[in-house]
Amino acid sequence: MTNFKEEKTFLMIKPDGVRKGLIGEIIRRVEQRDLKVVALQMFHPTIEQIDEHYPKDEKWIRRLGQKTFATYEKYGLDPLKDFGTNDDLKMGKMVRQWLVDFMTSAPLVKAVIQGVHAVDMVRKIVGPTIPANAEMGTIRGDFSVDSPAQANKEKRAVSNLVHASETPEEAKHEIELWFGNEPVHEYKRFGVDE
Ligand code: IDP
Numbered sequence: 606m607t608n609f610k611e612e613k614t615f616l617m618i619k620p621d622g623v624r625k626g627l628i629g630e631i632i633r634r635v636e637q638r639d640l641k642v643v644a645l646q647m648f649h650p651t652i653e654q655i656d657e658h659y660p661k662d663e664k665w666i667r668r669l670g671q672k673t674f675a676t677y678e679k680y681g682l683d684p685l686k687d688f689g690t691n692d693d694l695k696m697g698k699m700v701r702q703w704l705v706d707f708m709t710s711a712p713l714v715k716a717v718i719q720g721v722h723a724v725d726m727v728r729k730i731v732g733p734t735i736p737a738n739a740e741m742g743t744i745r746g747d748f749s750v751d752s753p754a755q756a757n758k759e760k761r762a763v764s765n766l767v768h769a770s771e772t773p774e775e776a777k778h779e780i781e782l783w784f785g786n787e788p789v790h791e792y793k794r795f796g797v798d799e
């Protein structure tokens with residue numbers, strides 16, 4: 606019987622994950638949790654593809670800007686001095702552009718992961734966005750050390766190894782974008798599906 610909580614999510618190993626030689630480790634941690642890799646590929650994205658990947662709606666961009674300002678506040682820095690703005694939307698657009706630059710700087714690995722509560726499970730395995738907030742035992746907690754304050758000062762995206770969909774809606778959009786023309790495979794995993 607199909608488990609009604611079974612779902613698919615999208616995972617991408619970012620340039621730093623690839624360049625640190627962590628492809629195998631990241632996939633291993635996902636498989637270790639009985640989640641199934643149903644599509645997997647290395648590729649070098651275009652600017653246009655990455656631009657489609659990150660949401661374009663104002664709410665998402667503002668949230669990204671707000672996060673950046675929150676980091677600035679926490680570390681006593683002045684965004685107006687460094688970026689010439691206090692506006693969430695303007696700041697969010699800048700960070701989004703840094704992300705596009707970062708994500709096109711090396712090959713990436715993209716994957717579709719299937720399993721019970723796959724979206725939440727993969728987020729849990731990956732850990733929260735900022736490495737310092739990511740617990741040991743998560744991919745980001747164990748292997749990344751970047752600081753958002755430093756990244757913002759250097760006008761670049763925070764290096765945190767992995768991208769993983771945050772919601773089922775985001776997963777649907779991303780799987781369609783990255784695997785729309787390619788096969789996602791069906792198979793039964795020993796000890797999981799039978
Ligand atoms: P997520 O990757 O944990 O889902 P999001 O908030 O969706 O995090 O942000 C997307 C990516 O943008 C992050 O993974 C990180 O690389 C980058 N990022 C987030 N906040 C900042 C920031 O304040 N400065 C620079 N880069 C950031």
Ligand code: MG
Nearest residue numbers: 768769770771
């Ligand atoms: Mg996100």
